[in-house]
Amino acid sequence: MTEDTELLERPEPTPEDGDPATPTLRERVKAAVDARDAGQLNALLEPLPLSAALRQLLTLSADDRDTVLELVPTELAAALVEEAPHAAATELVERLEWDRAAEIIDVLDSDLQADLIGDLDSEDAEAILAELEPEDAADVRRLVAYEDDTAGGLMVAEAFKFPVTATVGAVLRSFVDEDQDFERYRGQHPYVIDAEGRPVGVVSLRGLLVAKRSEKLSAIMIEPIVVTVDTMLDELQDLFDRHSFLGLPVVEADGRLVGVVSRAAINAAALERAESEALKLQGVGDELRSMPLWLRSRRRLMWLSANIVLNVIAASVISAYEETLAAVIAIAVFLPMVSDMSGCSGNQAVGVTMRELSLGLVQPKDAMRVWLKELSVGAINGLALGVLIALVAWLWKGNVWLGAVIGAALALNTMLAVSIGGVVPLVLKRLGQDPAVASGPLLTTITDMAGFFLVLSLASLLMPYLI
Amino acid sequence: MTEDTELLERPEPTPEDGDPATPTLRERVKAAVDARDAGQLNALLEPLPLSAALRQLLTLSADDRDTVLELVPTELAAALVEEAPHAAATELVERLEWDRAAEIIDVLDSDLQADLIGDLDSEDAEAILAELEPEDAADVRRLVAYEDDTAGGLMVAEAFKFPVTATVGAVLRSFVDEDQDFERYRGQHPYVIDAEGRPVGVVSLRGLLVAKRSEKLSAIMIEPIVVTVDTMLDELQDLFDRHSFLGLPVVEADGRLVGVVSRAAINAAALERAESEALKLQGVGDELRSMPLWLRSRRRLMWLSANIVLNVIAASVISAYEETLAAVIAIAVFLPMVSDMSGCSGNQAVGVTMRELSLGLVQPKDAMRVWLKELSVGAINGLALGVLIALVAWLWKGNVWLGAVIGAALALNTMLAVSIGGVVPLVLKRLGQDPAVASGPLLTTITDMAGFFLVLSLASLLMPYLI
Numbered sequence: 001m002t003e004d005t006e007l008l009e010r011p012e013p014t015p016e017d018g019d020p021a022t023p024t025l026r027e028r029v030k031a032a033v034d035a036r037d038a039g040q041l042n043a044l045l046e047p048l049p050l051s052a053a054l055r056q057l058l059t060l061s062a063d064d065r066d067t068v069l070e071l072v073p074t075e076l077a078a079a080l081v082e083e084a085p086h087a088a089a090t091e092l093v094e095r096l097e098w099d100r101a102a103e104i105i106d107v108l109d110s111d112l113q114a115d116l117i118g119d120l121d122s123e124d125a126e127a128i129l130a131e132l133e134p135e136d137a138a139d140v141r142r143l144v145a146y147e148d149d150t151a152g153g154l155m156v157a158e159a160f161k162f163p164v165t166a167t168v169g170a171v172l173r174s175f176v177d178e179d180q181d182f183e184r185y186r187g188q189h190p191y192v193i194d195a196e197g198r199p200v201g202v203v204s205l206r207g208l209l210v211a212k213r214s215e216k217l218s219a220i221m222i223e224p225i226v227v228t229v230d231t232m233l234d235e236l237q238d239l240f241d242r243h244s245f246l247g248l249p250v251v252e253a254d255g256r257l258v259g260v261v262s263r264a265a266i267n268a269a270a271l272e273r274a275e276s277e278a279l280k281l282q283g284v285g286d287e288l289r290s291m292p293l294w295l296r297s298r299r300r301l302m303w304l305s306a307n308i309v310l311n312v313i314a315a316s317v318i319s320a321y322e323e324t325l326a327a328v329i330a331i332a333v334f335l336p337m338v339s340d341m342s343g344c345s346g347n348q349a350v351g352v353t354m355r356e357l358s359l360g361l362v363q364p365k366d367a368m369r370v371w372l373k374e375l376s377v378g379a380i381n382g383l384a385l386g387v388l389i390a391l392v393a394w395l396w397k398g399n400v401w402l403g404a405v406i407g408a409a410l411a412l413n414t415m416l417a418v419s420i421g422g423v424v425p426l427v428l429k430r431l432g433q434d435p436a437v438a439s440g441p442l443l444t445t446i447t448d449m450a451g452f453f454l455v456l457s458l459a460s461l462l463m464p465y466l467i
Numbered sequence: 468m469t470e471d472t473e474l475l476e477r478p479e480p481t482p483e484d485g486d487p488a489t490p491t492l493r494e495r496v497k498a499a500v501d502a503r504d505a506g507q508l509n510a511l512l513e514p515l516p517l518s519a520a521l522r523q524l525l526t527l528s529a530d531d532r533d534t535v536l537e538l539v540p541t542e543l544a545a546a547l548v549e550e551a552p553h554a555a556a557t558e559l560v561e562r563l564e565w566d567r568a569a570e571i572i573d574v575l576d577s578d579l580q581a582d583l584i585g586d587l588d589s590e591d592a593e594a595i596l597a598e599l600e601p602e603d604a605a606d607v608r609r610l611v612a613y614e615d616d617t618a619g620g621l622m623v624a625e626a627f628k629f630p631v632t633a634t635v636g637a638v639l640r641s642f643v644d645e646d647q648d649f650e651r652y653r654g655q656h657p658y659v660i661d662a663e664g665r666p667v668g669v670v671s672l673r674g675l676l677v678a679k680r681s682e683k684l685s686a687i688m689i690e691p692i693v694v695t696v697d698t699m700l701d702e703l704q705d706l707f708d709r710h711s712f713l714g715l716p717v718v719e720a721d722g723r724l725v726g727v728v729s730r731a732a733i734n735a736a737a738l739e740r741a742e743s744e745a746l747k748l749q750g751v752g753d754e755l756r757s758m759p760l761w762l763r764s765r766r767r768l769m770w771l772s773a774n775i776v777l778n779v780i781a782a783s784v785i786s787a788y789e790e791t792l793a794a795v796i797a798i799a800v801f802l803p804m805v806s807d808m809s810g811c812s813g814n815q816a817v818g819v820t821m822r823e824l825s826l827g828l829v830q831p832k833d834a835m836r837v838w839l840k841e842l843s844v845g846a847i848n849g850l851a852l853g854v855l856i857a858l859v860a861w862l863w864k865g866n867v868w869l870g871a872v873i874g875a876a877l878a879l880n881t882m883l884a885v886s887i888g889g890v891v892p893l894v895l896k897r898l899g900q901d902p903a904v905a906s907g908p909l910l911t912t913i914t915d916m917a918g919f920f921l922v923l924s925l926a927s928l929l930m931p932y933l934i
Contacts, residue, residue, distance in 0.1 A: 049705040051827030058828060059836070083708060085826060175676050205672070209642050238516040241550060246713070267734035274741040275822065282811070284818045288828065289840050297847040300815050304848065307811055308855055311804040312863075318800045319863070325799050332792050332799040333785045336806045336915065337778040343807075344749070344774055348767050351751045355742065359552060360518030361525060361755065369526070373756050380764040381771065388775055396779075396786075448803065 029056050033064045038071040046076055050083040058088065058290040066095050069104070078107045081116075086272070087286045090119040098124070102131030110136070110157040111265060114143030142258070151236060152229030154269055155250045155259035161191045162217055164200060169213035171203065191249050192221045197256040199224050199249045226251050229258065233273070234360065236266050274358065280436040283307075310441055314339075314448035321456035328466045330397045331459055334406045337389070338455055341410060342417040342447040345381060349374050349421030350439045357425060357435065364430035370422045378418030386411025401465035409454035417447040496523050500531045505538040513543055517550045525555065525757040533562050536571070545574045548583075553739070554753045557586040565591070569598030577603070577624040578732060581610030609725070618703060619696030621736055622717045622726035628658045629684060631667060636680035638670065658716050659688045664723040666691050666716045693718050696725065700740070701827065703733050744825065747903040750774075777908055781806075781915035788923035795933045797864045798926055801873045804856070805922055808877060809884040809914040812848060816841050816888030817906045824892060824902065831897035837889045845885030853878025868932035876921035884914040 025044065032040040045053045045068075057068055057080055069077045069092060081089050081104055093101050093116055105113050105128060117125045117140050129137040139157035146152025162171055171190050190208075192201035201221025211220050227236065227248050239248065240263050250259045276286055283303025287296055318325070318335065325332055353370060356362040362370060390407025394400050424443050425435035459466060492511065499507040512520045512535075524535055524547055536544045536559060548556045548571055560568050560583055572580050572595060584592045584607050596604040606624035613619025629638055638657050657675075659668035668688025678687050694703065694715050706715065707730050717726045743753055750770020754763055785792070785802065792799055820837060823829040829837060857874025861867050891910050892902035926933060 049702070049827075050708055051701075051705060055828050055830075059833075079709070172676055175672075205642075209639055209676075234518075235516070238518060241517050242546070263731065264734070267731070267738065271734065271738050271741055274738055275825065279818045279822060282815050282818045284815045284822075287819050288823060289819065289837065290828075293843050293847070297844050300812070300844065301848050301851055303815075304808065304811060304852060305855065308804075308808065308852065308859070311807055312859060315800045315804050318803070319797075322796050322800070326793065326796045329789050329793045329796075329799075330786075332796075332802065333782045333789070335799065336785070336803045336919075337775075337782050339803045340778055340806065340810075340911070340915075341771065341775065344771060345767070348749050348751045348770075351746045351749045352754050352756065355746060355751075356755060358742065360516075361522050361757075363522075366526075370756065373760075376760055377764050377767065380760070381768050384768055385771060385775065388772065392775070392779055444807070448807075452803075 026056065026059065029068075030060070030064070033060065033067050036067065036071060041068060042072050042076065045072060045080075050079060054080055054083045057092075058084075058288070062095065065092060069096060070100055074103050074107060078104045082108060082112060085286060085288060086115065086119075088288050088290055090116060091291065094120050094124055098127040099131055102128045106132055106136070110139050110143060110259075111154060113140045114146075114153075115148075118144040146229055149233040149269060149273070150229060151227045151231040151248070151250045151261045152259070154233070154236070154265045155229075155261040156265075157259045159191055159249065159257055159260045160189070161193050161199075161257060162203075164192050164194055164216075164218050164221075166192075166217050167213065168208055168211045168215045168217065168220065171208060171217065172213065189245070189247065190217075191224065191257060191260075192217045193257055199226055199251065199257045202249070224249055227261065228253065233266065233269055236261060237270060240266055280434070282440075283437075307441055310445040311448075314445055314452065317449050317452040318456065321452075321460065324456050324460040324463065327463060328402070328459055330393075330399075330402060331406075331455060333397075334389070334393060335452060335455060338406070338410050338413060338451040339444075339448045341385060341389070342413045342451045343444040345378070345385070345414045346417030346421030346443045346447050347440060349377070349418045350425055350443060353422050353425045354435060354439070357429065362426065364426045367423050367426045367430075370426060371419050374422035375415065375419045378415035381418065382411040382414030385414055399466065401462055405458045405462055405466070406455060409451065409458055413447060413451040413454050416450055417443070420446060493523065493526065496535075497527070497531070500527065500534050503534065503538060508535060509539050509543065512539060512547075517546060521547055521550045524559075525551075525755070529562065532559060536563060537567055541570050541574060545571045549575060549579060552753060552755060553582065553586075555755050555757055557583060558758065561587050561591055565594040566598055569595045573599055573603070577606050577610055577726075578621060580607045581613075581620075582615075585611040613696055616700040616736060616740070617696060618694045618698040618715070618717045618728045619726075621700070621703070621732045622696075622728040623732075624726045626658055626716065626724055626727050627656070628660050628666075628724060629670075631659050631661055631683075631685050631688075633659075633684050634680065635675055635678045635682045635684065635687065638675060638684065639680060656712070656714065657684075658691065658724060658727075659684045660724055666693055666718065666724045669716070691716055694728065695720065700733065700736055703728060704737060707733055741825065744821065744903045747901070749907075750904075774908055777912040778915075781912055781919065784916050784919040785923065788919075788927065791923050791927040791930065794930060795869070795926055797860075797866075797869060798873075798922060800864075801856070801860060802919060802922060805873070805877050805880060805918040806911075806915045808852060808856070809880045809918045810911040812845070812852070812881045813884030813888030813910045813914050814907060816844070816885045817892055817910060820889050820892045821902060821906070824896065829893065831893045834890050834893045834897075837893060838886050841889035842882065842886045845882035848885065849878040849881030852881055866933065868929055872925045872929055872933070873922060876918065876925055880914060880918040880921055883917055884910070887913060 029041070029044050032044060045056060048056070057065055060068065069080070081092055084092060093104065096104070105116060108116070117128065120128070129140060132140070143152070143155070143157055189205070190203045191199045192203060194200045201217065202224040203217055203221050207220040225239065225243070225248060227239070227250055229250055229252055236248070245263075247260045247262045249257055250261050252258050279285055279287070283300060285299060287299065289296075353362060386407040389410050390403035393406040394403030421443050425439045428435040428438050428442070496508070496511055499511060512523060515523070524532055527535065536547070548559055551559060560571065563571070572583060575583070584595065587595070596607060599607070610619070610622070610624055656672070657670045658666045659670060661667045668684065669691040670684055670688050674687040692706065692710070692715060694706070694717055696717055696719055703715070712730075714727045714729045716724050717728050719725050746752055746754075750767060752766060754766060756763075820829060853874040856877050857870035860873045861870030888910050892906045895902040895905050895909070
């Protein structure tokens with residue numbers, strides 16, 4: 001609830017703004033790193049927008065990155081780590097000396113502390129935890145245990161809480177006194193807890209302002225909306241959509257208040273999920289170019305190797321019809337086209353279903369309804385594309401029957417691809433698989449096989465007209 | 468700053484939760500619609516999570532959707548419109564009678580009002596504006612004029628402002644008195660404006676609590692961070708990343724305070740942008756299955772028709788080598804495979820660049836650096852995939868030279884696809900094109916042509932060994 005202390009800082013003028021990474025700036029940063037000139041590094045990076053400062057950092061070599069994070073003020077180092085995407089942040093921290101890593105982690109919110117510590121190997125994690133205040137370290141250990149994308153995984157352990165016997169005056173005084181810790185409670189209402197640590201009330205800002213200072217909190221508090229540590233991200237999003245508060249108190253199974261999940265943390269988690277979803281489709285995940293070459297190469301290859309197997313399966317259909325192909329070689333020109341077009345049509349339907357899934361507008365049990373809806377789109381688009389490619393094939397190769405074969409095959413296969421494409425993510429989800437990862441490869445294998453089969457079997461049926 | 472009034476409502480227990488759209492519920496909603504039973508509709512929809520209620524609404528026919536929005540309480544109708552993705556929300560509102568549409572729009576925040584009004588045709592828009600309070604209508608007209616994804620387009624017009632001569636007591640009294648409007652100012656600090664309406668200060672909550680009631684605001688205010696109406700989303704995100712405040716005052720070119728942009732609005736805009744980016748890649752955009760069939764079909768077809776042209780261009784390479792193909796028909800089995808694999812490898816690189824662009828980690832001028840980085844990944848993965856497919860071709864078709872041709876072609880084409888894929892979005896962005904839309908089709912056309920050419924020209928060079 002107190003977002004004010006920072007209002008005093010105005011953002012510094014940003015030199016070279018709009019073009020903050022000219023070679024000149026990059027060279028100056030590199031020179032400052034080589035000279036280990038802490039003052040100069042801070043002078044160069046601090047005024048930049050955070051994303052630009054991070055870009056400068058990540059384009060340096062790994063050793064130079066370490067140097068920057070050692071030399072710049074802890075606050076700036078922490079801001080850069082916080083701005084970095086998750087995987088990059090972990091890599092930045094795990095390369096640092098333990099004491100420096102602990103200094104940086106110490107100023108982060110406890111949810112980010114737990115995210116980072118949870119991703120380090122256990123030796124690094126223990127060493128860094130040993131450098132923190134025992135109380136903070138205990139908070140982090142507790143938070144690490146919760147699943148990502150639950151209230152437990154997204155909350156901060158610090159709660160702005162008062163005993164039920166406290167007075168309004170006590171809360172108001174704490175606004176004035178607890179200068180240092182105050183920032184940690186931003187976006188929180190004062191929560192009122194009973195002797196067992198259970199949240200029994202929440203005090204509104206207006207209530208505090210309107211009440212007499214001697215009044216007990218129990219007289220002005222209202223019943224809080226509470227979530228448990230295992231409440232899922234989707235449900236949290238819904239609660240924040242429906243209500244305008246900035247934070248929700250989080251309780252353990254026994255009802256004790258163990259943290260607060262903020263609207264900002266929920267928004268950030270939803271954004272991260274949306275951004276990574278699209279890339280999972282291609283087997284890229286959270287890759288950044290600052291990661292080591294072998295890691296990037298290996299992760300992409302794993303996905304591509306699986307894709308080769310699926311391609312071989314699809315190609316075996318062509319192989320079975322080599323005689324037909326040999327007789328009407330022009331068909332070979334159209335096979336990749338049918339494969340690509342059907343794949344694109346099907347993936348459009350996959351994309352719409354994935355979006356409706358993430359918006360909560362469809363569920364696995366809607367598969368039949370989705371299939372019927374996509375069948376109509378598939379029929380219309382199949383007809384249109386079939387006629388189009390039939391004309392192309394006819395005019396290009398001068399054989400109307402060739403056009404008919406290619407056109408009919410594409411029309412049927414588009415209908416199949418679109419209707420299956422809409423349903424595949426729902427089926428995968430029902431089977432407990434991640435639809436973002438498996439939908440694309442599964443769909444294109446099916447549509448390739450069906451497309452090749454349709455073209456080649458129609459061609460062998462109509463062979464006399466084609467040669 | 469006042470997120471409290473709603474704290475009084477606890478979310479109602481959600482019947483059939485976890486499975487809120489069983490046929491039973493859907494049938495009961497439909498029955499209530501048919502009976503035009505307003506009470507029953509509210510009883511069924513109000514307790515659901517908003518996303519589930521919206522799912523119920525969007526699976527109804529268009530006429531039934533109108534009925535629901537007419538019958539349920541205005542607050543619920545507005546919540547559903549607010550929850551709906553942008554395009555669906557516009558469609559819901561434009562079908563309603565003007566007076567009902569105006570009632571619903573009236574309770575939305577002014578930034579959402581402007582989004583909706585801006586998307587209606589001008590006759591509907593004028594009719595609905597005529598139903599609003601003249602002051603509100605003027606706000607909306609003003610907001611509609613600003614670009615999306617700027618502070619002007621994302622702000623609300625209502626600002627929580629006080630003249631510089633007001634006292635602390637006046638602000639505190641307004642917390643108590645302005646009950647009705649208070650909700651609109653959530654996430655705002657009280658801003659202090661001068662006689663010309665320019666923001667000259669902002670008052671922190673702590674300042675208000677600590678100060679005497681008779682004190683002038685000018686004595687406790689601090690200088691505000693101000694953005695102009697044309698500040699872009701990226702810059703706003705950066706400001707909110709660096710500072711913990713919940714809103715920023717927005718000024719016109721002449722310095723007058725014209726609105727406030729909230730952290731929540733910035734987060735929502737960033738999330739919407741991330742979600743639509745991935746779908747633009749496939750020509751699907753913001754399609755939902757609740758949209759009319761012909762619209763969905765036409766939008767997908769536009770993209771697919773362009774894709775056919777690109778496919779024909781690529782296939783013309785195959786056509787030029789029909790003689791080679793006729794001599795070594797086994798090659799036809801591998802052409803779609805080379806096309807698909809290279810496309811996937813290249814699109815992985817496109818995906819990483821798109822992500823780094825959206826995170827601000829690369830810029831168009833980094834193209835050369837990105838190209839070199841991807842060239843290494845492409846070389847490693849090309850080698851690995853080339854060897855793999857060479858083995859497959861050799862073992863399958865029993866000709867080691869065939870394996871060599873296919874393997875060498877895939878290896879070279881993967882290197883090409885990966886290195887070009889990393890750079891294509893940067894080049895398109897430099898040329899002022901939307902990289903999300905054009906990168907995929909452009910890349911796969913290039914890699915298809917190059918792949919077909921490599922396979923077939925190598926094959927004709929080595930023809931004696933292949934037959």
